[in-house]
Amino acid sequence: RIRANAIAILTVAWILGTFYYLWQDNKPPSTPSSASQIRGRGQRQRGVPGRLEVHREDRTIPLIVTQPPQAEQQVQLLVGFDEKAYLAAKQLKPGDDPYKEHAFNLQESDHLGGERAIRDTRHYRCASLTYDADLPSTSIIITFHNEARSTLLRTIKSVLMRSPAALIQEIILIDDFSSDPEDCQLLAHIPKVRCLRNSRREGLIRSRVRGANTASASVLTFLDSHCEVNTDWLQPMIQRVKEDHTRVVSPIIDVISLDNFAYLAASADLRGGFDWSLHFKWEQIPIEQKMARSDPTQPIRTPVIAGGIFVMDKNWFNHLGQYDTHMDIWGGENFELSFRVWMCGGSLEILPCSRVGHVFRKRHPYDFPEGNALTYIKNTRRAAEVWMDEYKQYYYSARPSAQGKAFGSIADRLTLRRKLNCKPFRWYMENVYPELRVPEQEAVFSVLKQGGLCLETRGTDGLGLADCKATRPQQQKWELIEPLIQQQDLCVAISAFTAGSRVKMEPCNSKEPKQKWKPKGMALQHMVSGLCLDSQSLTGSLIITQCRPQMASQSWEPQLIT
Numbered sequence: 001r002i003r004a005n006a007i008a009i010l011t012v013a014w015i016l017g018t019f020y021y022l023w024q025d026n027k028p029p030s031t032p033s034s035a036s037q038i039r040g041r042g043q044r045q046r047g048v049p050g051r052l053e054v055h056r057e058d059r060t061i062p063l064i065v066t067q068p069p070q071a072e073q074q075v076q077l078l079v080g081f082d083e084k085a086y087l088a089a090k091q092l093k094p095g096d097d098p099y100k101e102h103a104f105n106l107q108e109s110d111h112l113g114g115e116r117a118i119r120d121t122r123h124y125r126c127a128s129l130t131y132d133a134d135l136p137s138t139s140i141i142i143t144f145h146n147e148a149r150s151t152l153l154r155t156i157k158s159v160l161m162r163s164p165a166a167l168i169q170e171i172i173l174i175d176d177f178s179s180d181p182e183d184c185q186l187l188a189h190i191p192k193v194r195c196l197r198n199s200r201r202e203g204l205i206r207s208r209v210r211g212a213n214t215a216s217a218s219v220l221t222f223l224d225s226h227c228e229v230n231t232d233w234l235q236p237m238i239q240r241v242k243e244d245h246t247r248v249v250s251p252i253i254d255v256i257s258l259d260n261f262a263y264l265a266a267s268a269d270l271r272g273g274f275d276w277s278l279h280f281k282w283e284q285i286p287i288e289q290k291m292a293r294s295d296p297t298q299p300i301r302t303p304v305i306a307g308g309i310f311v312m313d314k315n316w317f318n319h320l321g322q323y324d325t326h327m328d329i330w331g332g333e334n335f336e337l338s339f340r341v342w343m344c345g346g347s348l349e350i351l352p353c354s355r356v357g358h359v360f361r362k363r364h365p366y367d368f369p370e371g372n373a374l375t376y377i378k379n380t381r382r383a384a385e386v387w388m389d390e391y392k393q394y395y396y397s398a399r400p401s402a403q404g405k406a407f408g409s410i411a412d413r414l415t416l417r418r419k420l421n422c423k424p425f426r427w428y429m430e431n432v433y434p435e436l437r438v439p440e441q442e443a444v445f446s447v448l449k450q451g452g453l454c455l456e457t458r459g460t461d462g463l464g465l466a467d468c469k470a471t472r473p474q475q476q477k478w479e480l481i482e483p484l485i486q487q488q489d490l491c492v493a494i495s496a497f498t499a500g501s502r503v504k505m506e507p508c509n510s511k512e513p514k515q516k517w518k519p520k521g522m523a524l525q526h527m528v529s530g531l532c533l534d535s536q537s538l539t540g541s542l543i544i545t546q547c548r549p550q551m552a553s554q555s556w557e558p559q560l561i562t
Ligand code: LR7
Pocket: 047, 048, 143, 144, 145, 146, 147, 176, 201, 202, 203, 204, 207, 223, 224, 225, 226, 253, 306, 307, 308, 309, 329, 330, 331, 332, 333, 334, 358, 360, 361, 364, 366
């Protein structure tokens, strides 16, 4: 009897335990009001379309939650700093809109206070990786303008709690002329924390450069002012930079819900990309790379970084020209840095075993002295003009309003590019971001006129001259897409490379030497033979002859068909 009872009790306890475990797993990691919990997940965030894929992956450990440090350790961490007073001094008044000041729910953030446990969102294999015992230490650089005290403090405390103490040389705060100087100054009472205040609003780019210039460690780590770093976030990044100082590395950026502050794991197979308007977006790793990834802890090459959270060797940062300090307030600097790193001999990667949470917002909670749109255009125009070579035309077609807008002098940055002997943007397109498609040029049709006559196709593959008011105008309609002279799927081609050879139509192939032409004065020269398209032949078909552009039979005047 007794044994049977014991077994029954154990069985019930086991079932209850299992249910509790599953229930825990489905709960969001933090416990704010439940009504708003679901909303944060699928929401479209500004600039983060890829974040639609944000989900909890079953490949990651579901239940392990970082342990908050022991009470004694906390006292150690923040000795000399009155956390309660710091947070209490700024409280939301009843009836105030909690989203107004910061574009996130301040009430939920304040409710969490200076620290909290978050789920370890890494792939389980990350936990067994090891790192060098002698990693160099880093200076953490955080710029902010009117950040909420609770988010700023959690950023700092999460760094102190979840990093090996020896790796944190210092935390440099750059207060970008926030309304209340005490937001920053009081935090300098925390050991290792320094506070620099700008005497006027500079924007995040010049602020970061200021921080980097006073940093004393050999490695720089940049963070936004509303982050929470996760378990062992720092070691993977410093390790990669120690092994090769030209690598610039960033973590997977998890999502902290702007509504309820739930910490949500981001998808582990995204990288940074952009479209021709220089709009940043998260995108899936190309399928071939995804297939080739047998080890989920391996770095992911990325064409661009999001911009806010990365680790870079300080000498490399300085050698490559820091940032373009003529960029203002916010935006575009991540493209400029990314192009520069790749084109001037470095690389960019995302490290899946490093995770940092960030509060993604849908609007800027601060003002732009020159307006949001003009500032973004100025900054991205500078990036395009300095780094994108002939590809900048696609930027201007995608963002016509950028044309004619002021962007200052770029002479210094062009000099820098020359001095560093950087590769052309074409190289970047071919080797780093071949997935970025060059836009299809809109078809432009012309007739090719010789005197009063027009070039036209005849029969299956022939060419000839006829009255321009032909009965079948389709056969006189040409697309001049250098080096091809094209009509539908057929292109003008020579039949042999010698003078007098017949010219005919054949299926287009831009790699076929027989089809390559370029304009030479009024004539059309075959690029390989050097001979010119000529209408003067005994048979009435077209041929190639020695170029004499003055000659009427070699003169082809393109005239747009409107
Ligand atoms: O005038 C300003 N001065 C500042 O110091 C304006 C802003 N800032 C600070 C601000 O307090 C914050 O710490 O700069 C940081 C970034 O500004 P956010 O958080 O308002 O903007 P964001 O999160 O959209 O910023 C992303 O894009 C920026 C483009 O210039 C920067 O590259 C940010 O670092 C970048 N943030 C991230 O990459 C984190 C992940 C988000 C993504 C994608």
